[in-house]
Amino acid sequence: MIKNIVNRLVSRSVGASVAVVLMATGAFAEPLDYFLIEGTDYDQTVAKPAEVFGHDIGDQPIRHDLMVAYIRELASASPRMVVETIGYSHERRPILFITVSSPENLARLEEIRQNHLLRSNPETASQASDDLPVVTWLNYGVHGAESSGMDAAVPALYHLASARGDKINDTLENSVILITAIFNPDGHARRGAWVTQYGSDVRATDPEHEVHKQIWPGGRTNHYWFDLNRQWLLQTQPESRAWLTQWHKWKPQVSADFHEMGPNSTYYFHPGVPTRKYPLIPTRGRELLVELADYHQQTLDREKSLYFSEEGFDNYYIGKGSTYPQVNGSLGVLFEAGAQMGIARESDQGIKTYANNIRNHLLTSLSTIEGAAAMRASLHAYQREFYETAMEAAKHDDVSGYVFQAPEDPVRLHKFIELLGRHDVKAYALNGSLRADGRIFGEGAFVVPMNQRQYRMAKALFNRITEFPDKVFYDVSGWTLPLAYGLDYAELKGSLRGKIGDEAPDAYKVAAEPQEAPYAYVFRWSDYYAPRAVSRLLEAGVMARVSKEPIRVQTTSGVISFDRGAIIVQRDLQTVPANDIHALMKEIAADNDLIIHAATSGHTLDAGADLGGRNSVTDLKPIKPLLVVGGKMSPYDAGEVWHLLDHRMNMPVTLVRQDRLKSIDMRRYTHLILVGGRGDVLPKDMADDLKAWVKGGGTIIASRQGADWAAKYITGNGKKDEKDENKDDAVPARLAYADKGQKDAEHVIGGALFESDLDITHPMGFGLVRRMMASNKNTATKLPVPKDPYAQVAVYTESPLLSGYASERRISELKGTPMMTAERMGEGAIILFADNPNFRATYLGTEKLFLNALFFSTAFDRSYADEADEQAVEE
Known part of the structure; x- marks a missing residue:
């Protein structure tokens, strides 16, 4: 040659x-x-x-x-x-x-x-x-x-x-x-x-x-x-x-x-x-x-x-x-x-x-x-x-199948079914109901039996592995996808005879056209595209409100129950004509697969939370987020935010390179988004100006290294004492160089799934109905515990490792610490994530938390008790 x-x-x-x-x-x-x-x-x-x-x-x-x-x-x-x-x-x-x-x-x-x-x-x-x-x-x-x-x-x-x-x-x-x-x-x-x-x-x-x-x-x-x-x-x-x-x-x-x-x-x-x-x-x-x-x-x-x-x-x-x-x-x-x-x-x-x-x-x-x-x-x-x-392995597997459901969000459920189909994995409607892992699965649930030719692929999508002979990973070590999608799922043992119904449909049925509302339109926040619908309403000048309490509403179709986060579009006080609003609601229902209900009265059937409530309902304002890109920011993390807001939610988001940020008039923006990256993702000398902007009503949403920076320079929670009393001055033990690869990787978290306990009563948790929340953790980022006792929105559980690799040392360091915090500062807010909530556009559960941080960033209050205590100390 x-x-x-x-x-x-x-x-x-x-x-x-x-x-x-x-x-x-x-x-x-x-x-x-x-x-x-x-x-x-x-x-x-x-x-x-x-x-x-x-x-x-x-x-x-x-x-x-x-x-x-x-x-x-x-x-x-x-x-x-x-x-x-x-x-x-x-x-x-x-x-x-x-x-x-x-x-x-x-x-x-x-x-x-x-x-x-x-x-x-x-x-x-x-x-x-x-x-x-x-x-x-x-x-x-x-x-x-x-x-x-x-x-x-x-x-x-x-x-x-x-x-x-x-x-x-x-x-x-x-x-x-x-x-x-x-x-x-x-x-x-x-x-x-x-x-x-x-x-x-x-x-x-x-x-x-x-x-x-x-x-x-x-x-x-x-x-x-x-x-x-x-x-x-x-x-x-x-x-x-x-x-x-x-x-x-x-x-x-x-x-x-x-x-x-x-x-x-x-x-x-x-x-x-x-x-x-x-x-x-x-x-x-x-x-x-x-x-x-x-x-x-x-x-x-x-x-x-x-x-x-x-x-x-x-x-x-x-x-x-x-x-x-x-x-x-x-x-x-x-x-x-x-x-x-x-x-x-x-x-x-x-x-x-x-x-x-x-x-x-x-x-x-x-x-x-x-x-x-x-x-x-x-x-x-x-x-x-x-x-x-x-097929032979499937017959000898203790797990005969997996059952999953998400009644609060059919779109998210069917996105997962579509994913299974792309991998040639068969899913079927659950016939009847069953009990698994202490929970009831019924109408609207689906089953993936292990007895299928794609057994290995199906198993790889659903199973959890937490023990590994080799602790070095080129990429993530855990990816249990029903957890990433925020589904309620469980293993099934024993025979599935009589439990497998029709094969799962390829497409989700579009919601029916909403009726004209005598008093107000109401829809769930838990539906996947609800944020896209709210953004469109606010951009059109339509007033929308969010209920911070569960409500039961009389509608033209009967009494409907809503979890916290229900979106209310009332007829009163609107500047957009009623006919235009109704036409827009029909378009939104069709475009976003939403079921929109027509309320006949502002009075709810539970005491304390009417549709016109003062404390139980909050007005929503149009959002104009700024995403910092370039410099030390991770392109992957930034791209995932851009993709979510622009491509999935059809919301405007302004991309600004880090080296231009100082010249930007931040008063034009409602939110500043800082993602993960390398070290201090912004210069320290920007902290005072950003802190003033937050106190004036802005919100910082930050994840991973972005959260580290905000905790260190904005909230002050992440500052360390100059003298580290726990510093270990002991001489390090001698190690064999041949063990370097494994030893260096021992305490690296290999893209594992971590479990958090989510406060679903907090506005940051609206639209999610289960307290268990899975996130992808690939750094040892540890958020400081805020002073506000209500600010820990999601906290890693005592046994947080769900799937993938993390050493016992890292688990011990992280268990019980916050995965997400939300604090008020003046008129604004600081919302931090230890993990990337939008990881590879696949973690639809934590993605909802990120969207909550955008839309509901001022729908929660600080702890006034703490303020009173601080004032008493000062006096």
Whole structure:
């Protein structure tokens, strides 16, 4: 194979003058020949990439629109390819899905697919022909900043379209190759624009050059700053929904995922660390990964390329593109190249180039395809065995199924059912009622039986694991999704005979049109889209109020009971005409799946809380939140807030970079949102101005490190004494360096689910009907206990670990401490979260707490008893 001139000539031992000569002569740009496989005959009539791009591969990141044009041109001219658009990014860039095989296979593609799927069901597996092609899936470009992981799709497709001879013909005859290009077009476009903007005629290899950096938030994430490689499980983004639909449509047997890692690393491929494997992944799956790795080893050995394969990366969190397949009957393979974002860069191993990364990804793409074809018989057998053993394991599982319900919020419930469907997990309506874990589940509840072919996936979604042989995690260690969605759920033991009804519907039934209200419209705050409805009302100038007490109201449909948080839209004192309000209520009901009731009187059927109450009801005001972004703020945390407010709730939110915040007139805003990040997320000298703004009526909502900053500089609760009386001056014990990895990780909280006791009588808890609240905890952030005895809205329980890893020391430190506090300061409020309430747009329970902090931030009072005590002391 053609060798890389740069890697041959430039190394640690080569002087700077040689490197300068190479840069000045454009040695880092490579012609197409560099990416062609030695000894392969190529059809010269096939369109070459440079003819469309105007530059060679590896010269700069390929523009998405040009890549789309090239792939479509390639597929239209090739009898080996078909291309379709399977979805669009938030910024409306198409996601292409390419199927590659022999012309004969493409002519009977649906027949092959249907026959192939028979193997994934034990009831039909014996009917599947083992003479079928192997199905291989290649993921390109899930992280936009890792551009070589996307651009490698181009030489791979060119090779598959133009290579000639017995070898490629045999490979295509025995393979159906599925390629997604590209997973993250918005992030890649952001990164590509940056590299082009800072591009130079003389390549900048200095790691400090701006071309190798990128200002916040970088190109890794999608439009709303979500890490799409964590979306295989969570499914909140359009890109991930598009590709997972295709994945389950085909259920490929090998899934390859191409990435970049730190620039001083060499090249990585799975099988990964042997001890860090999710328990539901079969041992046989890892054995086949090791066998497949031989093909990558042989390829890279021929290149004399450095690599590693059982270090650093794991197969634990099933939401990643290389691990998700492994709990779904496939082999998932992660590939990582040492990142060279600016085309060429100095590293500990000398100059490394973007082109070389693309070429390595091309080579392992081909070794994946060829290895899968060679292992075809073994992979057919494994897929059949995977589902047969899953059904067998289900029969011996003490848990026969899981039951769940959320009568207070049907939308949230059906969002979860939709998620199950995306993972091909079957859910059914509960037939009748049953008692589980001391609670009654009845009408409106659903059951997920373990006796189904997706047993492993279903189990992974619902179960809780808190003990681990290996305490090092590449990502979160716990993700029990019914807890994340805030559902009431329980394990079921014993027979489910007679308890399984109809299969859960695909869509939620839209609420009926509301009747015209003689006195007031009333609806529940617990419904998922109630905040969106209230925002729309307030923006339209309609007055709305919130009841702070449970109420029973006489309506045109009879007496209706409402929990705390009911929204009241009365006819009295409105400046918007009654007919316009009624028309708006009809639109809101339809758009937000709300049941809106028409109250006939302002008098409730319980003493002390009428609809016009003075203390029991609070007027709601329009909100104008400001979200601080950039600087030390976490793009993930900030993006989750932006996505929630803008995309889900259709509410305006102003994004302001941290370095501009001092110049902003905060009087224009009602809320300041500080998310997690690094260290002090704002300068200390901003504290006095923000404190004055809060006292004047503003509200700070802060989470994780943002909460640390607010507690330290705004409330003062987080300040520590200058003398730490508990300081331990003992000499540390001597430890073996070999134990460093495990010891360093011992007290890191590995993305676990923690349980809090929630005060559902507090306005911050409105819309939630169960005191148990699960949040994702991935830091040791510990909120100080506020002086106000009513300010601890949610407190970690005495045994807070629900799922995932946390050491006994961390549990001991955190149990009984606040997860959420809400304090009044002057006319404003400070609302703090120890955890990220909007984590990956999946924790819909704590998400409701965040929305409460926006809408009800001044609907609660301080402890006047404490003020009296303080005044007495002063006197």
